[in-house]
Amino acid sequence: xxxxxxxxxxxxxxxxxxxxxxxxxxxxxxxxxxxxxxxxxxxxxxxxxxxxxxxxxxxxxxxxxxxxxxxxxxxxxxxxxxxxxxxxxxxxxxxxxxxxxxxxxxxxxxxxxxxxxxxxxxxxxxxxxxxxxxxxxxxxxxxxxxxxxxxxxxxxxxxxxxxxxxxxxxxxxxxxxxxxxxxxxxxxxxxxxxxxxxxxxxxxxxxxxxxxxxxxxxxxxxxxxxxxxxxxxxxxxxxxxxxxxxxxxxxxxxxxxxxxxxxxxxxxxxxxxxxxxxxxxxxxxxxxxxxxxxxxxxxxxxxxxxxxxxxxxxxxxxxxxxxxxxxxxxxxxxxxxxxxxxxxxxxxxxxxxxxxxxxxxxxxxxxxxxxxxxxxxxxxxxxxxxxxxxxxxxxxxxxxxxxxxxxxxxxxxxxxxxxxxxxxxxxxxxxxxxxxxxxxxxxxxxxxxxxxxxxxxxxxxxxxxxxxxxxxxxxxxxxxxxxxxxxxxxxxxxxxxxxxxxxxxxxxxxxxxxxxxxxxxxxxxxxxxxxxxxxxxxxxxxxxxxxxxx
Ligand code: ATP
Ligand code: MG
Numbered sequence: 001x002x003x004x005x006x007x008x009x010x011x012x013x014x015x016x017x018x019x020x021x022x023x024x025x026x027x028x029x030x031x032x033x034x035x036x037x038x039x040x041x042x043x044x045x046x047x048x049x050x051x052x053x054x055x056x057x058x059x060x061x062x063x064x065x066x067x068x069x070x071x072x073x074x075x076x077x078x079x080x081x082x083x084x085x086x087x088x089x090x091x092x093x094x095x096x097x098x099x100x101x102x103x104x105x106x107x108x109x110x111x112x113x114x115x116x117x118x119x120x121x122x123x124x125x126x127x128x129x130x131x132x133x134x135x136x137x138x139x140x141x142x143x144x145x146x147x148x149x150x151x152x153x154x155x156x157x158x159x160x161x162x163x164x165x166x167x168x169x170x171x172x173x174x175x176x177x178x179x180x181x182x183x184x185x186x187x188x189x190x191x192x193x194x195x196x197x198x199x200x201x202x203x204x205x206x207x208x209x210x211x212x213x214x215x216x217x218x219x220x221x222x223x224x225x226x227x228x229x230x231x232x233x234x235x236x237x238x239x240x241x242x243x244x245x246x247x248x249x250x251x252x253x254x255x256x257x258x259x260x261x262x263x264x265x266x267x268x269x270x271x272x273x274x275x276x277x278x279x280x281x282x283x284x285x286x287x288x289x290x291x292x293x294x295x296x297x298x299x300x301x302x303x304x305x306x307x308x309x310x311x312x313x314x315x316x317x318x319x320x321x322x323x324x325x326x327x328x329x330x331x332x333x334x335x336x337x338x339x340x341x342x343x344x345x346x347x348x349x350x351x352x353x354x355x356x357x358x359x360x361x362x363x364x365x366x367x368x369x370x371x372x373x374x375x376x377x378x379x380x381x382x383x384x385x386x387x388x389x390x391x392x393x394x395x396x397x398x399x400x401x402x403x404x405x406x407x408x409x410x411x412x413x414x415x416x417x418x419x420x421x422x423x424x425x426x427x428x429x430x431x432x433x434x435x436x437x438x439x440x441x442x443x444x445x446x447x448x449x450x451x452x453x454x455x456x457x458x459x460x461x462x463x464x465x466x467x468x469x470x471x472x473x474x475x476x477x478x479x480x481x482x483x484x485x486x487x488x489x490x491x492x493x494x495x496x497x498x499x500x501x502x503x504x505x506x507x508x509x510x511x512x513x514x515x516x517x518x519x520x521x522x523x524x525x526x527x528x529x530x531x532x533x534x535x536x537x538x539x540x541x542x543x544x545x546x547x548x549x550x
Contacts, residue, residue, distance in 0.1 A: 010048065010253060023223045025056075025059075025223075026057075027220070027221060028052055028053050028222065028225070030084070031064070031216075033065045034072045034074075034076035035068065036268075036270060037267075037270070037290065038084075038291075039290065040265060040289075040324075043307060044307050048307075050089040060091055062081070063096065064077060064098075065097050066196070066198065069196040073197055083290040093220075098196060098198045099198075100215065104211065105159070107245055109152065111244070111245075112170075115148060117173055117188060118173050119154040120144070120168065121167070132177075132184065141185070144173065154168065155189075169187045169188075169189060171185045172188055172211075174186070181233075187208050188207060188211040189205045213225075213238065218242055218250045224251060227252060228254060228255065229256050234252075255312050262472070262475070262478070264288070264487060265288055285527075286470075290303075296540055297523055297541075299515075302330070305327040325545065329545075335514060336366070336512070337366060337510055337512050338367065339504055339516055340504045341456070341503040342461070342501065342502045343521070347382060347430045348385050348431045350381050350434065352434045357381065359412075362375075363375055377504050377506065378457045379412050379457060380459050384456050387428070389407075390428070392420060401417050401433075401451070404416070404418075406451075407449060407452065410453065410454050410455065415434065416434055417431055417433050418432050418434055419431075453520075460505050461503060463502060464507070464534075464536070465537070466499040467527065473492055478490070501518075520543065522539055525540055
């Protein structure tokens, strides 16, 4: 039976709200800004927003927070939808903050009419300076006491394109000495003569985040607006706009954002890596983006398992990326097909095996289902094994192949190494072995030996390209980049090592659609760059790790 988990703080809030009748059903939202691709942090937010709605019979809207026309693009809008679907979530409505520009504009005029907003001619610099500091109150703008009529006229002129970018802003008139800096006459609208991915050239003024987000929630009747911790200081202003405008009372709750070791999750920096060509694109398998980890072979199931394990907290933490890798292994170990691939080969000849003979062994695709599907693996006189699976002067505990020693070739016979052939420089070029025909699995009594190694037939092996990926950064806590350094100084020069491999032929026919296990090595997934002549496999993760989750 599944262990009963303690409710997290959001579940407690929602259960109380449902019980007390404060809300009838819940409606959450996922509000990405379409200025980049979704990353692992967003996966956590998605799991929380969609997960809570699913658990309590509610719904989740997908709302693009598109108030920043210069950075946004439909490329991102489409990619975000694809990623959410891949995770297996279905939104109720697809909405855009820009759908509310008319309504927001109307509310801005309403605030002006009520003496709660004014047009300010100060420069951005003057405005920032005038805000004061946490210790000292701000100073009022010289334009703060314009008449309602003048403000209305100026604001309409702003809207009609009479002024250049930065020439004027609309500010709320609240309190320049307020202890919460966000209340010191926050900017509601700024001028930006820019083309918007949806509204085109209709607007040249755009609402600010604080004047958009809460009202958008309210318009949609979002009951629980869940966001990351850094927004808790915005919450009083979120409430102030909703109360002042007297609209549907959405409420905001904050949780800790996801930070992962060896990983950066700022879209701005990820964009820089892409633009500078430091990675192959947003979907480079080393990127923490959802399209990146997907191309790497991480599964949606593993990501959800991970989000479930890390839970929801109110305190920022750095999570160990090994936990995520552990989840990936858990999921793939249970589901993935197995194949043998040799990466650094040495030739092995079975001298007493008839030349020209081929035996096709039926091998399980997944050992967890011994009665399940199989693949056929050809066995011949000449094979490749991993160079590292042979040792000439082997220590006592070395159970793989050594001179005079025995080992089982996985799924097939026990062989014995009779002779080591070397070239003029002393490099091993061939291992001459003999096999014991009576050790064929299923043929009489089972004899065990300590070591089992993987192999491929030289005659049937397919040459493939391996992209062996490692962590993109070398620093565990990427929030601790020293002052005199840049985060790019910590890029791991060995995050991608290209290698060749020789694979059993069935690998090329795999149609499972998820990463496969290269036996004894790791998980790999076929890359979209593959051609029939050059199949390419991305390393998802190694097979084993000493890591154990708590
Ligand atoms: P970034 O700082 O990477 O640019 P963002 O917060 O600007 O991210 P949005 O597109 O605005 O990105 O985020 C959409 C939602 O995902 C927001 O509710 C945001 O709080 C949440 N989110 C973003 N990053 C994380 C993270 N690392 N962990 C959890 N939630 C996150
Ligand atoms: Mg944001």
